[in-house]
Amino acid sequence: MKPKILIVEDQFIEAKSLNVILTNAGYSTCTIARSVAVALSVIEREKPDLVLVDIFLQGEGTGIDLGKILHEKNMAFVYLSANSNRQILDAAKSTKPYGFMVKPFRAKDVLIMLDVALYLHQNRQPAIDAGSSAKKKPPTALPPELSQLIGSSPKFNEVLEQVxxxxxxxxxxxxxxxxxxxxxxxxxxxxxxxxxxxxxxxxxxxxxxxxxxxxxxxxxxxxxxxxxxxxxxxxxxxxxxxxxxxxxxxxxxxxxxxxxxxxxxxxxxxxxxxxxxxxxxxxxxxxxxxxxxxxxxxxxxxxxxxxxxxxxxxxLPALRDRKSDIPLLADFFIKKYSEEKKPVPTLSRKATETLMAYDWPGNIRELENTIQRNIVMTSGAVIDQLEIPTSRLSITLPSTDKDRFKTMIENERDHIISVLESCNWKISGKGGAAEILDINVNTLNSRIRKLGIQKEIIARKS
Incomplete structure (x- = not known):
């Protein structure tokens, strides 16, 4: 049997339209409510499984006020209103809804949103054992289509479950x-x-x-x-x-x-x-x-x-927030870039500690590039001295081998930083870095992000 849905909407036509969509799809619906007070009365009497809540309602109280109560009652709900005011958005988000739907509604969008909201609600409920202590569900086995996704940290497992x-x-x-x-x-x-x-x-x-x-x-x-x-x-x-x-x-x-x-x-x-x-x-x-x-x-x-x-x-979590996955990812990239090397190199304990000590502002892409570069530079069976480009190092890591040649990526990064510093980090407009480099502003912003250029890091090192 499909869940029971309560519609809290003060506009008659929109409420009726939603009700038709739901009943045609086989959902049972409660009495339509147009105010917070009526909604609470219907909830007490008809016990819905999910509530669709407009933000602006008749009478005293708003949909956000109702959302706070629904969150306290551990009830699933979705907001219906589309308001661009940041304060209203923040207030609505603070009540932990399972989604927002924009008007006018399309039947397919409504039904998909309901499926998503009900799934999220079910899977965010902690399982309770005999001693009434909360436990997290263990991650289920990965389908073969996800075998290329590497990691076992709690935050990454949450992503896998969502996928x-x-x-x-x-x-x-x-x-x-x-x-x-x-x-x-x-x-x-x-x-x-x-x-x-x-x-x-x-x-x-x-x-x-x-x-x-x-x-x-x-x-x-x-x-x-x-x-x-x-x-x-x-x-x-x-x-x-x-x-x-x-x-x-x-x-x-x-x-x-x-x-x-x-x-x-x-x-x-x-x-x-x-x-x-x-x-x-x-x-x-x-x-x-x-x-x-x-x-x-x-x-x-x-x-x-x-x-x-x-x-x-x-x-998606940053790599610094899932550091337990770094050795797994490093091992994957070592095998990926060591196809012609026999035997496949391994990381020494010191090299692993270097990986774990770094914050990886460029995340997995930076880790992959680092491993690839060190594979090329390694001739033995063990990667003992792991080199991370000095222009990207955390201030806690000492630099080594200052006389080595820079890669094309490092040279590009240094050149962009030099231009940015020369124009006081102005990116667009006359005299900006994009004009000096003769590239599109969007392209420059993309390169800045992908190269991990951060003004505060550069300033700290200077």
Whole structure:
């Protein structure tokens, strides 16, 4: 039997529409409530399994006030209102809802959100033993599609459980986390667990696309649409038709394109430049290392798009927060880059301690690059002296071998830092680093993140 749902919504038409969607899908519904007082009375009398709560209601009290009570009662609930005020967002989030739904509602979005919310609620409840002490569920075995995901720390196991849960559900996923934490690999793993796994998986980095070409790259164009359009171009969304599209650094998407992007999510259709609208069938996975709520509050990211993307948010832990996984990852990368070396090198205790002592601001990507570089430099069976680039070292680690040649990545990083320092860390505009380096601002910001350049670290070392 499907769960019972309570709708708390003061707008009659929207409440009725939600009720029709739920009953058509086989859910039982409670008496619709239009105020906090009525909602509490219905909860006491009809005992729903999940509550859909609008933020602004009739009478005294708001949906956030009701959310606080629902959280105390350990009841699952989802907010319905889409408000871009940062204080309201923060207040709503503090009540620990299982999601937000933006109006107007589409039946498919509502039903997916319910599935996600009920799953999260069930899996966040601690199992109670005979002595009434809380225990965490042990992680279940990984399916073969996730065998490339390395780690066994508690925080990473939480991510794996989320991947297993959301993979088969055909919903959008927003993957959050610092640069280098493996967001693209997680997205690919979600695709592998979906019914779309035999269809295309298309990756787009929004941060590296020139601003004047983003629309053409995403949606395509017809021949002769603009100067230089010598042939028809198929956009990334059409290439991904039937499969999954992964938009990395989605926080870099210009506001004017966010409207078109929202249409893709709502209407499932694209409109190539110079062409006619056409239906597509894609699953959207997105990632960013930006605080999208901050971007919404600042007016740089649309609130309705944020909620469409944020059906199932996943936050990947930084490597410094899952340090017990470092030896496992290091061993994986040693084997990966030692195919031609016999025997495969091993890390000495001293080298392992060096890995564990470092904070890894560049996360897994930096660890992989470090291992690859040291494999090339090692001729023996043991990696005893592990070298981490001095420009990235924590101040607690001594530098060694100062006369060695720098890699191309290190030279690029040092050059960008030098230019940034020369213009007082101004990135865009006249006299900014992007102008001096003669590259797009979005591209420069992307390189800064990927190279782990941080002003405070550089300042501390100078």
């Amino acid at each position: 297993k849960m959301v993979g088969p559900i055909d919903t959008s996923v927003l993957i959050l986390g610092e640069s280098g934490t493996g967001k693209e690999m997680i997205a690919h793993s979600i695709h592998k667990l979906s019914a779309r796994r035999f269809k295309p998986f298309v990756v787009v980095n929004c941060g590296t696309l020139p601003a004047n070409l983003i629309e053409s790259e995403l949606f395509g164009h017809e021949k002769g649409t603009f100067t230089g359009a010598l042939a028809k171009r198929i956009g990334k969304f059409e290439l991904a038709d039937g499969g999954t599209i992964f938009l990395d650094e989605i926080g870099e998407l210009p506001l004017e394109l966010q409207v078109k992007f929202l249409r893709v999510l709502q209407e499932r259709e694209i409109e190539p430049l110079g062409g006619k609208p056409r239906k597509i069938n894609v699953r959207l996975l997105a990632a960013t290392n930006k605080d999208l709520e901050e971007e919404v509050a600042a007016g740089r990211f649309r609130i309705d798009l944020y909620y469409r993307l944020n059906v199932f948010p996943m936050r």
